[in-house]
Structure formats: structure tokens, C-alpha cells
Amino acid sequence: MPFIRPLHFYRCLPVSLGIYLLALFPLHGIASTETHQASQPYSGRPVTEIYNTYCIACHMSGVAGAPRFGQYEDWQPRIDKGMDTLLEHVIKGFNAMPPKGLCFDCNESEIAETIHYMIDNSSNH
Numbered sequence: 001m002p003f004i005r006p007l008h009f010y011r012c013l014p015v016s017l018g019i020y021l022l023a024l025f026p027l028h029g030i031a032s033t034e035t036h037q038a039s040q041p042y043s044g045r046p047v048t049e050i051y052n053t054y055c056i057a058c059h060m061s062g063v064a065g066a067p068r069f070g071q072y073e074d075w076q077p078r079i080d081k082g083m084d085t086l087l088e089h090v091i092k093g094f095n096a097m098p099p100k101g102l103c104f105d106c107n108e109s110e111i112a113e114t115i116h117y118m119i120d121n122s123s124n125h
């Protein structure tokens with residue numbers, strides 16, 4: 001009787017279907033995708049690349065009074081102004097600080113991340 005399959009084949013079918021679906025749509029994978037989107041990760045260039053290409057020219061040694069990278073006392077009065085002011089000053093320019101720090105193709109979030117990078121590496125901790 002070649003066309004009649006043994007009974008246990010049909011009993012196993014729902015179980016294997018369930019395993020198959022779980023493999024296709026792992027619950028963990030769905031959950032972590034949602035958290036990922038909610039936090040909106042930074043999607044620009046590496047900030048070290050931006051800093052090392054543009055900002056370092058003045059902010060390493062303090063050209064024209066630029067707050068020096070890694071120098072807490074240079075940065076403390078700047079940090080006190082608040083991030084919004086700093087971001088505006090960098091984008092529009094501020095005294096000898098040129099607009100966008102000469103990184104003209106930098107977008108706002110790249111500038112903001114680079115400022116954070118400089119501040120984080122110059123804080124007193």
C-alpha cells in the first residue's frame with residue numbers, strides 16, 4: 001500500500017510546523033528590532049574621523065584661543081553655556097571659530113556628536 005503513510009507522520013506535522021514558524025519569526029528578533037528603531041541610533045560618519053579631519057587643526061593646540069581637546073579647564077566654561085548654544089555657535093560660527101568647523105558637508109547630528117566627543121574627552125572624570 002504505497003500511498004498510505006503511517007499515522008505518526010500526521011501527528012508530528014503540527015509540531016514541526018510550529019518549529020518551522022518559530023525559526024522564521026523568532027520572537028526575540030522582533031522585539032530587539034523595535035527597541036533598535038525607538039532609540040534612533042546615530043547614523044553619521046565616525047566622530048573621530050570628523051574630529052581628526054577638521055576640528056583637530058585648531059582644537060589640538062588651541063589655535064586663536066580654541067578650547068583644547070582634553071583640557072577640562074578650557075571646556076568647563078563652554079559646557080556651562082549648554083549644548084544648544086554650543087551647537088548653534090559651531091553651525092553658524094563664533095568669533096574665530098569658523099562655521100561648521102570647516103566641515104561643510106557635516107549635518108547637524110554629526111556636528112552635535114563631534115561636540116559631545118570633544119566634551120566627553122575633556123571632562124573632569
Ligand code: HEC
Pocket residue numbers: 050051054055056057058059063064065066067078081085086089090094095096097098100101102103111114115
Ligand atoms: C580654524 C580653527 C577651528 C576649527 C577648524 C574648528 N574650531 Fe572650534 N573653535 C575655534 C576657536 C578659535 C574657538 C573659540 C571661539 C571663541 O570662544 O571666541 C572655537 C570654539 C569651539 C567651541 C565652543 C563654542 C562656544 O560657544 O564656546 C566648540 C563646541 C567647537 N569650537 C567645536 C568645533 C568642532 C566640532 C569643530 C570641527 C567640526 C571645530 N570646532 C573646528 C577654532 C576652530
